[in-house]
Amino acid sequence: MSSSVLLSQHPAPNPTHTTRRLYIFFSHSKNTAKMSGSNLVAMKKVVQQLRFEASINRVKVSQAAADLQQFCMQNALQDPLLTGVSSSTNPFRPQKVCSFL
Amino acid sequence: VQRSPLIPEMATQEVQLNETLAHLKTESETLKSKLEEERAKLHDVELHQVAEKVEGLGQFVMKTRRTLKGHGNKVLCMDWCKDKRRIVSSSQDGKVIVWDAFTTNKEHAVTMPCTWVMACAYAPSGCAVACGGLDNKCSVYPLSLDKNENLAAKKKSVAMHTNYLSACSFTNSDMQILTSSGDGTCALWDVESGQLLQSFHGHAADVLCLDLAPSETGNTFVSGGCDKKANVWDMRSGQCIQSFETHESDINSVRYYPSGDAFASGSDDATCRLYDLRADREVAIYSKESIIFGVSSVDFSLSGRLLFGGYNDYTINVWDVLKGTRVSILFGHENRVSTLRVSPDGTAFSTGSWDHTLRVCDDCYFFIGIKYNQNLCTFNFTPCAPDKPPLSLTATHLPKYSNLKKHIYRST
Numbered sequence: 001m002s003s004s005v006l007l008s009q010h011p012a013p014n015p016t017h018t019t020r021r022l023y024i025f026f027s028h029s030k031n032t033a034k035m036s037g038s039n040l041v042a043m044k045k046v047v048q049q050l051r052f053e054a055s056i057n058r059v060k061v062s063q064a065a066a067d068l069q070q071f072c073m074q075n076a077l078q079d080p081l082l083t084g085v086s087s088s089t090n091p092f093r094p095q096k097v098c099s100f101l
Numbered sequence: 102v103q104r105s106p107l108i109p110e111m112a113t114q115e116v117q118l119n120e121t122l123a124h125l126k127t128e129s130e131t132l133k134s135k136l137e138e139e140r141a142k143l144h145d146v147e148l149h150q151v152a153e154k155v156e157g158l159g160q161f162v163m164k165t166r167r168t169l170k171g172h173g174n175k176v177l178c179m180d181w182c183k184d185k186r187r188i189v190s191s192s193q194d195g196k197v198i199v200w201d202a203f204t205t206n207k208e209h210a211v212t213m214p215c216t217w218v219m220a221c222a223y224a225p226s227g228c229a230v231a232c233g234g235l236d237n238k239c240s241v242y243p244l245s246l247d248k249n250e251n252l253a254a255k256k257k258s259v260a261m262h263t264n265y266l267s268a269c270s271f272t273n274s275d276m277q278i279l280t281s282s283g284d285g286t287c288a289l290w291d292v293e294s295g296q297l298l299q300s301f302h303g304h305a306a307d308v309l310c311l312d313l314a315p316s317e318t319g320n321t322f323v324s325g326g327c328d329k330k331a332n333v334w335d336m337r338s339g340q341c342i343q344s345f346e347t348h349e350s351d352i353n354s355v356r357y358y359p360s361g362d363a364f365a366s367g368s369d370d371a372t373c374r375l376y377d378l379r380a381d382r383e384v385a386i387y388s389k390e391s392i393i394f395g396v397s398s399v400d401f402s403l404s405g406r407l408l409f410g411g412y413n414d415y416t417i418n419v420w421d422v423l424k425g426t427r428v429s430i431l432f433g434h435e436n437r438v439s440t441l442r443v444s445p446d447g448t449a450f451s452t453g454s455w456d457h458t459l460r461v462c463d464d465c466y467f468f469i470g471i472k473y474n475q476n477l478c479t480f481n482f483t484p485c486a487p488d489k490p491p492l493s494l495t496a497t498h499l500p501k502y503s504n505l506k507k508h509i510y511r512s513t
Contacts, residue, residue: 039122040118040122040125043122043125043126043129044125046125046129047125047128047129047132049303049341050129050133050136051132052340052342053136053343053344054132054135054136054139056342056343056381058139058140058143058379058380058381059143059379059380060143060145060380061143061144061145061146061147061148061377061380061382061384062146062151063379063380064362064363064377064380064384065146065147065148065151065152065377065380065384066151067360067379068148068358068360068362068363068377068384068405068422068423069151069152069423071358071359071360071362071404071405072155072404072405072406072422072423073155074404075359075403075404075405076404076406078403078404078447079402079404079407079447080403080446080447080448080463081163081402081403081407081443081447081448081449081450081463082158082403082404082406082407
């Protein structure tokens with residue numbers, strides 16, 4: 001019997017489950033070749049993911065930072081928790097002090 | 102059936118597999134360093150350097166406007182309703198309460214069949230809430246206008262995980278819910294049928310938090326986990342599009358920047374960090390040597406200029422996102438801050454704590470200066486809104502920072 005046929009005679013475990021249940025299953029096969037096989041599949045996935053991540057387009061931090069800053073500035077006046085920072089209402093203008101002890 | 106692995110054909114197969122495995126391992130190492138290289142190439146400047154010319158914010162103080170009391174144990178999670186006035190909160194004692202934050206009245210209360218309800222969310226319509234925790238599920242309760250109606254009777258079980266539910270969020274409609282779990286996965290569910298629409302695998306440990314991208318920027322969300330990673334996912338395909346691993350400990354909270362181009366994270370390593378999605382890297386760290394306790398939750402103000410962080414040392418630190426400096430510390434809670442959200446219109450923010458209460462803070466005072474008069478020391482603040490009175494706090498001796506916090510607390 002060739003080893004490739006042997007591999008195909010060990011189907012993946014298929015636990016019963018409802019369609020709503022998430023599960024993580026592990027291969028319990030004692031076939032060492034099969035175990036390397038599932039490691040291989042996992043490793044291929046990792047490499048595939050890394051290839052994908054390496055291929056995305058990136059911009060320079062200076063550009064990205066400038067955009068973040070611009071968004072802040074454009075929306076500053078509409079930010080109620082921030083209102084008062086704009087130069088028209090200078091918070092450091094001397095105010096009447098009403099002190100309560 | 103051949104049992105022995107020592108037959109020649111199998112041995113060859115095994116060797117081939119091992120070679121391929123080694124090959125792939127090398128490729129993965131090469132790709133990882135290439136990724137680092139590409140990211141580093143574009144790191145030409147720091148965010149705070151770009152923001153040098155921006156006007157500083159100065160120090161300011163916020164006031165607690167409402168304290169919501171009623172939970173019998175630690176508050177674990179909260180969410181605002183889109184009407185900017187209602188809040189849903191969940192607690193260790195299994196209770197989920199809907200409050201009117203203006204009046205502090207409790208409008209609805211549900212007792213869950215489990216303790217540690219770690220996640221709760223308000224539906225966009227305001228007509229339902231979702232919650233879950235140690236029961237490994239996410240359940241949706243439609244809110245009835247009839248106060249006498251038993252909400253538990255209409256409960257709908259939507260999500261099922263194999264470990265605790267850590268976070269949940271409706272998408273932009275009442276029809277779908279996104280969940281994250283201690284089982285290491287996130288999942289998208291159809292509320293009506295309970296069907297699993299998409300699952301997201303990639304975290305190597307418990308997923309603790311998630312946040313959906315602002316609707317204008319498309320179908321993505323970010324998750325953070327105990328594997329110190331923050332992953333950005335495509336909701337339709339289930340694929341992880343970007344991954345960031347710079348934190349030194351569990352990521353407890355993630356929140357998108359209002360433009361959708363970046364997100365902030367808070368971690369047990371006592372730092373908050375900002376990751377820009379287009380630059381594909383961390384662009385700022387918000388930390389101080391004096392801050393040694395973990396961050397439980399983060400959120401941005403409406404313009405994204407302020408980042409609020411709730412910490413395990415009972416405080417809230419407010420950061421200037423662009424300059425990287427702290428602009429305020431807020432006190433008031435008597436135990437760790439577990440959850441924090443800015444209201445939908447940005448006028449207030451709410452915090453929940455292990456001290457069993459929630460606080461709603463708004464208003465903003467800018468610290469002008471200190472006046473000394475013999476042995477009296479007066480701290481003066483000017484309000485942001487012109488119709489509010491100025492605030493002044495007086496102490497009989499020069500207070501230490503820790504005493505200052507007692508004064509601020511008493512003024513509320």
